[in-house]
Amino acid sequence: LAKTTQPISMDSYEGQEVNITCSHNNIATNDYITWYQQFPSQGPRFIIQGYKTKVTNEVASLFIPADRKSSTLSLPRVSLSDTAVYYCLVGDGYKLSFGAGTTVTVRA
């Protein structure tokens, strides 16, 4: 499994855009990049997944440069309800490693 590195925490204010960058220098050719969101005492929830370039859905955007050694999750115009832990996962197959994630705190 590719090791991922992401910031431990980030603070933001309502209405701002939040960008969380995940480093995965040893990503393999077949690996996908997946992000999950977790609220306290709840199970993680899938946000977005990508392989290269840019992926966008109704919740977020995922930017992946050509070398795929990093990726950036972008949350547009965050609200208080976006306060959560965000996990970057990289891999292919069945074994998953979530790591400690990035705690995003959105303030009014």
Next chain:
Amino acid sequence: EAQVTQNPRYLITVTGKKLTVTCSQNMNHEYMSWYRQDPGLGLRQIYYSMNVEVTDKGDVPEGYKVSRKEKRNFPLILESPSPNQTSLYFCASSWGDSMNNEQFFGPGTRLTVL
């Protein structure tokens, strides 16, 4: 409603008393997995199952057993629980392999071993 259910949601037990945490999904998913979550450590995978009768170890399998006799159920068994297994446990399921498919998580089981 498509969902993953876990029972019990909360459990306090004593060291050495065998227990089972059940997990069931109604989405006909092939893949199921168990995780434990401890403060500052994120989620760590305990065991996973690619299909009926096919299971494999995750990162922290010691002290746990699993079985997959039916596609919808994937119970987690603690034969002789110890205090270091006090944790928040999550079950998850997905179509096919877990990295390329969205995983659906259950509500969690908070276990305390005294």
